[in-house]
Amino acid sequence: xxxxxxxxxxxxxxxxxxxxxxxxxxxxxxxxxxxxxxxxxxxxxxxxxxxxxxxxxxxxxxxxxxxxxxxxxxxxxxxxxxxxxxxxxxxxxxxxxxxxxxxxxxxxxxxxxxxxxxxxxxxxxxxxxxxxxxxxxxxxxxxxxxxxxxxxxxxxxxxxxxxxxxxxxxxxxxxxxxxxxxxxxxxxxxxxxxxxxxxxxxxxxxxxxxxxxxxxxxxxxxxxxxxxxxxxxxxxxxxxxxxxxxxxxxxxxxxxxxxxxxxxxxxxxxxxxxxxxxxxxxxxxxxxxxxxxxxxxxxxxxxxxxxxxxxxxxxxxxxxxxxxxxxxxxxxxxxxxxxxxxxxxxxxxxxxxxxxxxxxxxxxxxxxxxxxxxxxxxxxxxxxxxxxxxxxxxxxxxxxxxxxxxxxxxxxxxxxxxxxxxxxxxxxxxxxxxxxxxxxxxxxxxxxxxxxxxxxxxxxxxxxxxxxxxxxxxxxxxxxxxxxxx
Amino acid sequence: xxxxxxxxxxxxxxxxxxxxxxxxxxxxxxxxxxxxxxxxxxxxxxxxxxxxxxxxxxxxxxxxxxxxxxxxxxxxxxxxxxxxxxxxxxxxxxxxxxxxxxxxxxxxxxxxxxxxxxxxxxxxxxxxxxxxxxxxxxxxxxxxxxxxxxxxxxxxxxxxxxxxxxxxxxxxxxxxxxxxxxxxxxxxxxxxxxxxxxxxxxxxxxxxxxxxxxxxxxxxxxxxxxxxxxxxxxxxxxxxxxxxxxxxxxxxxxxxxxxxxx
Amino acid sequence: xxxxxxxxxxxxxxxxxxxxxxxxxxxxxxxxxxxxxxxxxxxxxxxxxxxxxxxxxxxxxxxxxxxxxxxxxxxxxxxxxxxxxxxxxxxxxxxxxxxxxxxxxxxxxxxxxxxxxxxxxxxxxxxxxxxxxxxxxxxxxxxxxxxxxxxxxxxxxxxxxxxxxxxxxxxxxxxxxxxxxxxxxxxxxxxxxxxxxxxxxxxxxxxxx
Numbered sequence: 001x002x003x004x005x006x007x008x009x010x011x012x013x014x015x016x017x018x019x020x021x022x023x024x025x026x027x028x029x030x031x032x033x034x035x036x037x038x039x040x041x042x043x044x045x046x047x048x049x050x051x052x053x054x055x056x057x058x059x060x061x062x063x064x065x066x067x068x069x070x071x072x073x074x075x076x077x078x079x080x081x082x083x084x085x086x087x088x089x090x091x092x093x094x095x096x097x098x099x100x101x102x103x104x105x106x107x108x109x110x111x112x113x114x115x116x117x118x119x120x121x122x123x124x125x126x127x128x129x130x131x132x133x134x135x136x137x138x139x140x141x142x143x144x145x146x147x148x149x150x151x152x153x154x155x156x157x158x159x160x161x162x163x164x165x166x167x168x169x170x171x172x173x174x175x176x177x178x179x180x181x182x183x184x185x186x187x188x189x190x191x192x193x194x195x196x197x198x199x200x201x202x203x204x205x206x207x208x209x210x211x212x213x214x215x216x217x218x219x220x221x222x223x224x225x226x227x228x229x230x231x232x233x234x235x236x237x238x239x240x241x242x243x244x245x246x247x248x249x250x251x252x253x254x255x256x257x258x259x260x261x262x263x264x265x266x267x268x269x270x271x272x273x274x275x276x277x278x279x280x281x282x283x284x285x286x287x288x289x290x291x292x293x294x295x296x297x298x299x300x301x302x303x304x305x306x307x308x309x310x311x312x313x314x315x316x317x318x319x320x321x322x323x324x325x326x327x328x329x330x331x332x333x334x335x336x337x338x339x340x341x342x343x344x345x346x347x348x349x350x351x352x353x354x355x356x357x358x359x360x361x362x363x364x365x366x367x368x369x370x371x372x373x374x375x376x377x378x379x380x381x382x383x384x385x386x387x388x389x390x391x392x393x394x395x396x397x398x399x400x401x402x403x404x405x406x407x408x409x410x411x412x413x414x415x416x417x418x419x420x421x422x423x424x425x426x427x428x429x430x431x432x433x434x435x436x437x438x439x440x441x442x443x444x445x446x447x448x449x450x451x452x453x454x455x456x457x458x459x460x461x462x463x464x465x466x467x468x469x470x471x472x473x474x475x476x477x478x479x480x481x482x483x484x485x486x
Numbered sequence: 487x488x489x490x491x492x493x494x495x496x497x498x499x500x501x502x503x504x505x506x507x508x509x510x511x512x513x514x515x516x517x518x519x520x521x522x523x524x525x526x527x528x529x530x531x532x533x534x535x536x537x538x539x540x541x542x543x544x545x546x547x548x549x550x551x552x553x554x555x556x557x558x559x560x561x562x563x564x565x566x567x568x569x570x571x572x573x574x575x576x577x578x579x580x581x582x583x584x585x586x587x588x589x590x591x592x593x594x595x596x597x598x599x600x601x602x603x604x605x606x607x608x609x610x611x612x613x614x615x616x617x618x619x620x621x622x623x624x625x626x627x628x629x630x631x632x633x634x635x636x637x638x639x640x641x642x643x644x645x646x647x648x649x650x651x652x653x654x655x656x657x658x659x660x661x662x663x664x665x666x667x668x669x670x671x672x673x674x675x676x677x678x679x680x681x682x683x684x685x686x687x688x689x690x691x692x693x694x695x696x697x698x699x700x701x702x703x704x705x706x707x708x709x710x711x712x713x714x715x716x717x718x719x720x721x722x723x724x725x726x727x728x729x730x731x732x733x734x735x736x737x738x739x740x741x742x743x744x745x746x747x748x
Numbered sequence: 749x750x751x752x753x754x755x756x757x758x759x760x761x762x763x764x765x766x767x768x769x770x771x772x773x774x775x776x777x778x779x780x781x782x783x784x785x786x787x788x789x790x791x792x793x794x795x796x797x798x799x800x801x802x803x804x805x806x807x808x809x810x811x812x813x814x815x816x817x818x819x820x821x822x823x824x825x826x827x828x829x830x831x832x833x834x835x836x837x838x839x840x841x842x843x844x845x846x847x848x849x850x851x852x853x854x855x856x857x858x859x860x861x862x863x864x865x866x867x868x869x870x871x872x873x874x875x876x877x878x879x880x881x882x883x884x885x886x887x888x889x890x891x892x893x894x895x896x897x898x899x900x901x902x903x904x905x906x907x908x909x910x911x912x913x914x915x916x917x918x919x920x921x922x923x924x925x926x927x928x929x930x931x932x933x934x935x936x937x938x939x940x941x942x943x944x945x946x947x948x949x950x951x952x953x954x955x956x957x
Binding site for chain 1: 493495497498499500501502503505506509521523524525526527529532533534535536537538539540541543544546547551576577631632634635636662663664666667668669670671672673674675676677678679680681682683707708710711712714715
């Protein structure tokens with residue numbers, strides 16, 4: 001069953017950051033030439049891979065936790081409507097207000113209206129993938145509201161007028177020297193003698209944001225988890241910027257994808273072990289904030305929860321692809337992906353890069369709006385191995401390739417070739433003819449062990465960087481049949 | 487034991503010496519080898535490129551070609567390719583079932599149960615690690631992704647290589663990193679594939695091995711094609727060719743030996 | 749149709765009419781550590797984990813808590829006036845440094861004027877080096893353990909459990925909870941962890957046994 005058939009819309013065009021301007025191969029071509037980017041990514045991803053492997057190896061029950069993490073998500077999706085209704089009841093009972101948003105536009109409208117109602121023209125933000133996805137900052141800006149990102153990496157991206165390139169560390173593509181340069185250029189009142197010591201850079205961010213935290217009246221956050229049975233929201237972070245936003249302002253607005261709900265409080269005992277070890281390679285992240293509704297005398301006295309669809313129900317309609325909704329945004333798959341490590345996140349064109357992005361973005365937008373992403377993988381399987389909730393990303397990639405091929409209404413040259421090959425490979429007689437034809441290629445080599453470099457497309461995409469061996473005069477099966485009287 | 491050899495489309499057409507070496511090795515170990523003549527392809531390239539419907543008749547051909555062998559006393563189907571075995575195990579029945587061909591799916595699943603990657607067949611089924619090979623070369627081993635992560639061949643190829651007389655085995659740095667082949671990925675994302683290949687080659691060359699081996703001819707064609715383009719002198723040789731080599735007969739060199747530019 | 753009805757309707761269409769039974773979740777991971785709360789080995793593990801994340805651990809006997817807190821504050825702040833320190837309203841009198849201010853519910857941002865905070869904890873998880881504060885009078889409201897740059901937490905041995913499941917089972921799911929594992933930190937620059945960003949840059953744990 002597909003979303004189109006069921007009349008379930010995908011994320012709308014013209015808003016948010018789920019679609020790139022170029023196809024992945026085109027965007028990647030430029031990124032691959034950026035030596036600084038390659039060096040930064042290689043350094044950062046190898047650092048985090050080592051840390052993750054170390055702390056995951058410490059847990060004797062990692063496999064059981066991983067299976068529980070997978071099973072809880074699968075069970076949640078199977079009754080998603082019931083859990084969302086329960087969550088709404090609990091949040092409301094504890095003094096919060098729940099809003100539902102069909103898509104990015106509606107979520108942006110809701111948040112803008114809520115901020116306007118407070119009379120403020122600036123908000124502080126905790127790093128949130130959902131609000132990146134819907135382009136909330138741009139929507140607020142258009143409404144005359146300044147949104148200040150407070151996560152260090154988000155701040156670097158915002159100050160540098162850049163785009164995020166990683167789920168966990170949006171500025172992973174920048175090294176310390178580049179970050180220092182951005183701070184010196186854009187931070188009012190920054191010490192001109194600022195060094196590139198990460199500790200000093202973090203201190204500069206602290207000084208820059210301190211006053212903003214203390215004066216903020218409205219904060220906007222995402223949520224890592226929301227517990228249906230208790231109405232408890234969870235934000236997992238490191239720096240304390242999240243705590244500042246979740247604690248100090250009078251009003252808190254949390255925008256959460258509907259797939260972030262988990263049924264029970266106990267489920268957190270699984271995810272709070274899986275997530276930090278998979279994401280930052282820590283046994284536990286420095287700060288996790290958990291709150292349910294409003295607590296008199298402690299934290300925001302007005303709490304709004306915006307439940308966002310924006311294509312998620314379309315993903316849910318695909319029985320194979322829905323597993324992508326299990327993602328807990330740890331980014332372990334990005335850090336091990338050989339493609340991501342070399343191209344970086346911008347090449348994916350979406351706020352969700354890397355292997356999980358290559359299965360999530362095309363499903364949120366509809367495959368044809370992100371048709372190159374399912375092919376942006378060598379299917380090496382490293383992502384599946386490290387996924388803390390065992391999302392079979394390679395299988396979903398292959399599935400989406402099938403969806404893309406089957407969505408074509410006209411026969412592409414590729415499809416014609418694959419169909420012809422299919423006919424040949426399903427008939428021993430035709431296959432022998434095809435093999436003989438391939439063998440004729442040896443005459444192009446004119447007796448040399450490899451084929452000429454200048455071959456027609458698509459062979460040229462191979463021979464641009466690799467030699468192609470000259471095919472032999474006789475296949476193995478032919479020779480065997482000749483020798484064994486077949 | 488009577489064993490059927492599935493050469494795979496790529497080996498059969500491009501590097502037949504790999505299938506030959508597999509047959510020679512199995513016969514030397516005392517087994518009868520048959521090569522079903524109707525065989526062509528497992529369908530992996532079609533499935534992985536999105537042509538899952540078009541893969542179904544290819545799967546049907548594969549089942550037709552090998553079902554007869556099983557009924558004539560063949561106990562195992564051996565394949566010198568990890569990724570093709572992974573496709574046979576994980577994809578064939580699934581694409582048939584998706585197309586509503588349930589009988590074909592059942593037959594494919596039954597065939598998959600008897601289908602083995604070469605190193606798994608040698609170590610797990612035959613219980614041998616010393617196959618009596620002699621190969622006086624410095625060799626590094628690249629564990630291909632599907633062997634490593636889908637079939638979990640583990641250190642079986644290394645056990646086999648360690649028992650080869652004359653062979654010096656050198657560890658490949660960052661061995662578990664993909665070489666960038668990935669089937670049509672190498673063509674559709676040629677630039678990224680080449681970037682991955684470059685790093686793989688750098689690691690291979692850092693070992694100063696004469697030979698880089700693996701259990702997949704496709705990945706070896708990729709790595710070998712790059713090494714040949716660089717005129718590096720390090721060549722790629724399939725695991726089966728090394729294991730088939732003896733003091734009496736060294737298997738012929740692969741066609742990916744360093745090319746001499748014209 | 750409201751957005752609520754529409755989103756719920758889409759979910760129902762996506763899941764279809766025939767919904768399979770939802771299987772029980774197998775919780776066969778470690779639910780307990782096997783050691784009782786306060787086991788000396790757990791205290792050592794907690795200390796190791798906290799120190800690994802650059803927290804300072806001070807051990808003391810139950811009778812010496814007040815002295816240990818005072819000494820820790822002097823080490824962290826140097827010479828300071830008693831009013832630089834603010835404590836949670838439910839902190840026992842004998843734990844309080846002389847002259848410390850009590851959080852009296854003043855506007856939260858005013859807590860930023862203090863250099864250090866002293867609180868208790870609800871529970872501590874040894875395996876991850878995590879302190880859980882639950883907003884009770886002993887732990888104080890959330891801003892209290894956030895704004896002053898130095899946080900001193902008193903942890904009693906019986907509050908120390910082995911793993912995360914045991915820790916979460918001991919707290920109230922609807923209380924405003926903060927899980928603290930070391931001083932504030934970031935890995936945002938080249939994925940290398942450095943301590944000290946917006947939250948307290950100094951975390952001192954007074955472990956009582």
